Amino acid sequence: MEFSDQVAIVTGGAQGIGGAVAQRLAERGARLAIWDLEGDLAVQTAGDIGGVAFACAVDVANWDSVESAMQRTLETAGRVDICVNSAGIAGSNAPLLTYPVEEFRRITEINLLGTFHVNRAVVPVMEAQNYGRILNIASVAGKEGNPNASAYSASKAAVIGLTKSLGKELADKDIAVNCVTPAAARTRIFDQMSQEHIDFMLSKIPRGRFLELGEAAAMICWLVSRENSFTTGAAFDLSGGRATY
Template identity: 80%
Template sequence: MTDFTNQTAIVTGGAQGIGRAVANRLAKDGARIAIWDRDEALGREAAQEIGGGAFACAVDVADWASVEAAMKSTLDTTGRADILVNSAGIAGSNGPLADYPVDEFRLITEINLLGTFHVNRSVVPAMTAQSYGRIVNIASVAGKEGNPNASAYSASKAGVIGLTKSLGKELADKDIAVNCVTPAAARTRIFDQMAQEHIDYMLSKIPRGRFLELDEAAAMIAWLCSKENSFTTASVFDLSGGRATY
């Protein structure tokens, strides 16, 4: 079902976390991986470990010029962009909205939402020209339900859901699927940005009674990236262990 032979997959935030797990899975199934990550050294290390012609581009998704340059480099290297998995993002600190630092709220929005816009905007022309593409944006169950003391993160991920639905409808007459997933928390380095109280809160809301495993996320995302996913677009796929109420 997930044969990606001769396909190029761009994975933002692909040096670690869900992005790295997805990059590993897509490469295993034949894709050539372009890791777009702000941490250039970690991205190059990941590309070397993945192999199969994988390469890394240093990218700040919040900076349109940086994204444009990465897209040009990727097309110069591979000639095509079949898959985008947009996993780059930050959680930010936890605190009530009335006290939340204005500059930090802006930064989280710029990376999580504006960054998603930049990356999607950069790949759509290439996918349209080749009459094929699969885009998966990583949102969050927080974007559906809103986590207390995480207004910036929740709002930015809600925006990712809305952007995905909009773009999916724009491209629905083409063989370009645009979907997103809404994971519950997984144990990644993003936990380093969160208070333990907030981590405990998130776990308490998951009926499965545990956090998401990275390979579980990669399995669902791989199918959404495949040719088998030929009909569903502008949709949201749950990875919340039963937490989501819609």
């Protein structure tokens, strides 16, 4: 998988799965736009990657912020060939009956509307050049629904649906739109969860361990490569055997 002369946007690219994907793409020749809410951390990550990367502070839940980041990316890099949407939050754990209304809204705005905003921003550029690869990060929770995580589960199920819809809309072009449905990986997202919920997620994984960041990056980088020229509108399992469909 070579990405020379290609430009990739990675949202949530300052750390976690997004950071691992950005590093792997850069190692294979891509130029990186690191989009992250934590601007200082994005600058640090871009610096660690080197001269092929630059940072954009962006709130994916805000359309104006996404538009501004898109404009800056095009001014700096001239094109966008790849977009990996890794920005997201887990939220707290509570039964739906007592789930805070505003927190449910915030999780939906970041995980679902944020994915919509970024997809909407990159599609016109990819259509104009008749080439693109979009990868949205959903979750196995979007397939199965984790108890005490209704907001997260619902938002990630919606990301799967959005991906399938957009994949069909762009299927007559050389633009692939796919998602992955990972089980939990040890990232800062764990800080938002109770230990009880973390233990529950581990108990559901037949592999008996959490996903490694490098494993996620390997699959994602293939999905956004030129080699993936046929599959679109699909959800790829990264659940360690947990997913049953």
